[in-house]
Amino acid sequence: xxxxxxxxxxxxxxxxxxxxxxxxxxxxxxxxxxxxxxxxxxxxxxxxxxxxxxxxxxxxxxxxxxxxxxxxxxxxxxxxxxxxxxxxxxxxxxxxxxxxxxxxxxxxxxxxxxxxxxxxxxxxxxxxxxxxxxxxxxxxxxxxxxxxxxxxxxxxxxxxxxxxxxxxxxxxxxxxxxxxxxxxxxxxxx
Numbered sequence: 001x002x003x004x005x006x007x008x009x010x011x012x013x014x015x016x017x018x019x020x021x022x023x024x025x026x027x028x029x030x031x032x033x034x035x036x037x038x039x040x041x042x043x044x045x046x047x048x049x050x051x052x053x054x055x056x057x058x059x060x061x062x063x064x065x066x067x068x069x070x071x072x073x074x075x076x077x078x079x080x081x082x083x084x085x086x087x088x089x090x091x092x093x094x095x096x097x098x099x100x101x102x103x104x105x106x107x108x109x110x111x112x113x114x115x116x117x118x119x120x121x122x123x124x125x126x127x128x129x130x131x132x133x134x135x136x137x138x139x140x141x142x143x144x145x146x147x148x149x150x151x152x153x154x155x156x157x158x159x160x161x162x163x164x165x166x167x168x169x170x171x172x173x174x175x176x177x178x179x180x181x182x183x184x185x186x187x188x189x190x
Contacts, residue, residue, distance in 0.1 A: 012160055015176050016168065018044075022107045026075075033072035035062065045107075047100035047117070061095035071095065079108045089136045098136050110169030114146035119182040120175070126185055150174045 025044040029037040039058055042048040051057045062068070074093040077083070078101060089101060096104065098116060105113035114120070116134055124130045124145075134142050150157075150170040157173040168176075 011180075012168065012173075012176055013164055013166075016166070016172065019107065019110065019169075019172055022103075026104065026107055029068070030072050030076060033068035035068060038062075038068050038071065042095070045100060045103055046115075047097070047103045057095070064094070066094045075104060078104060081109070081112075085140060086137075089139055098134075098139075101136070102139065106171055106175065110172040112171070114143055114150075114171040115175050116142055120178045123178045123181045123185065127181070146171065146174055149178075153177050 022041075022044045025037070025040040029041050035058065038061075039054055042051070042054045042057060048054070048057070061071075071094055074091050075096070077091055078088050078093065080088065093101065099118075102113060102116040106115045116139060121131075121134060128145075130145070150173070153174060154170070156177070157168050157170065160173070161168050
């Protein structure tokens, strides 16, 4: 099979760069929890993309005497794989809902955890007739379904890896593919 570079091929490179930027912002916050480093997390994560005024959101998150160090401690707990996943997902982290928590997990472990968000659920509901609503409690089931999908996309992922001469984490690629499908489905629906 001959691989040809296209705009979509270049998009995966941008996607991976964004994943690296998110990881850098998260690491910076976890190592130096402050209002400014937390704001960088909010600015780099897709889960917070719809929030126009990040400063106002940050004020609300920190309003209840919640310290950035407390949020960092809870995020460290979330990504600590020595604890059961179900237990880690139930920890309350101010400002971080279901989608943000799964994005944190995916940012740190992109080969182990898929992102649970509206776009993913929309595509899965259209293509596979699954529920558009998943909760943290159902995330383990969702992960198993995504494992099957990631395996199905593995041959395409391998082609992309050869094309860009770089390894692509399986759930990062799955998120990329599901977002691409989302864009196509939404474009056709209009």
